[in-house]
Amino acid sequence: MSKNHWQNWSGIVQFNPQKIVYPHTEEEIIAAIKKSVANKQELRVVGSGHSWTPLVETDHTLMSLDNYQGVVHIDKEKRQATVKAGTKLKYLGKLLFEQGLAMENLGDIDVQAIAGAISTGTHGTGIAFGIIPTQIVALRLITASGEIINCSASHNAEIFKAAQVSLGALGVISHITLQCVPAYKLKYVASKQTVADCLQNLQHNIANNRNYEFYWFPHTDTIQPKCSNLTNEAPIERSIGNFFNDYLIENGLFGAISTITRIKPNTSAAVARLTAAVLPQTEVRINWSHKVYATPRLVKFNEMEYNIPIEHFEAAFNDIRAAFDEHKFEVHFPIECRFLKGDDIWLSPAYGRDSAHISLHVFKGKPYQHYFNTCEAILQKYNGRPHWGKMHNCQANKLSQMYPHWNDFLAIRQQLDPQQLFINGYLRLLFGLDLPKA
Secondary structure (H helix, E strand, C coil): CCCCCEECCCCCCEECCCEEECCCCHHHHHHHHHHHHHCCCCEEEECCCCCCCCCCCCCCEEEECCCCCCEEEEECCCCEEEEECCCEHHHHHHHHHHCCEECCCCCCCCCCEHHHHHHCCCCCCECCCCCHHHHEEEEEEECCCCCEEEEECCCCHHHHHHHCCCCCCCCEEEEEEEECEECCEEEEEECCEEHHHHHHCHHHHHHHCCEEEEEECCCCCEEEEEEEEEECCCCECCCHHHHHHHHHHHHHHHHHHHHHHHHCHHHHHHHHHHHHHHCCCCEEEEEEHHHHCCCCCCCCEEEEEEEEEHHHHHHHHHHHHHHHHHHCCCCCCCEEEEEECCECCCCCCCECCCEEEEEEEEECCCCCHHHHHHHHHHHHHCCCEECCCCCCCCCHHHHHHHCCCHHHHHHHHHHHCCCCCCCCHHHHHHHCCCCCCC
């Protein structure tokens, strides 16, 4: 195996770049860019490898920002933090907390680099909140010419709208300024209910919880709703019950029985029913926000996720449940459903609409194509847009119809990188760069 072999978290994306560079400073980032330009070689930037699409795949230079982390500046009066782009979300949460600050919302995984998270439109849940890039007030972008561009809603505004979710196609993001909030505690409650009860109370739960999501366990009538709300209660450190759920049930036991389904796929429905049966009736955690959002993910999987208008959620969800009845998918991982506020970011899947996100998971090493393709057709029927970091089959012809500012983004991309330094084969398919014009 090549010493430069790279693979993503699940192993579904693997390649051998000519070299991997680890800059420590902006100057080293610029030097690497200029060297790639001089050698007429492409350059892609990688975060933590938690995307399932070949966004960073390259035969040339892969740039990791693992050595480029930390806080650049804190403006306590404005509650804004400027951080280096490679800063991991888990580390960032601790750094902000030390300053009495927090991000207003996060997803349920915190190992990603902040630049990777925003570049793919990563998000949490909560109808009052947008995707993570909506928390950005300014960006510092290094282009293919080595120029540093500072942009915000009031300065280089069009570049800013393109750069908030850019797929790494505009340049290397070096600094990100986040609008933070005072540090806060959350009370997290997970419970157990039927599908009918969940759907009957869905609108109430979305509207009346700061963060609301649920998991449906396929082949069962079991839903696990998860709610988080602000609290002044004293933190409850991870109890034996929580440890049991997180590490034994969700990861240890689940990983062991998942392996059985890979060997004997026809056990998938039984495993899903067993998993639903052993879920605790109630689980409660109280802690500072950055310690509540994320949960350990030790069992590896491949994932597809779509954003749909929130008004179509129940119909789409029921169609997916019906597809399980029809196709008998040999899948045991739960389906995750989250709800978010719309935004005005050009390539955000939530552009212009309050949204529901439906995430489908398949245990690493098991076939996923039929399941994902069937559900993708259902979700596209409801005006779905794919998550940029997760598996999908969309290319330029479909994507250009999904995004009103698609051509505006491509114009900015052409302006900043006319020689396609930051474009790999996968992005050429997404953007239609090698396709004949209609």
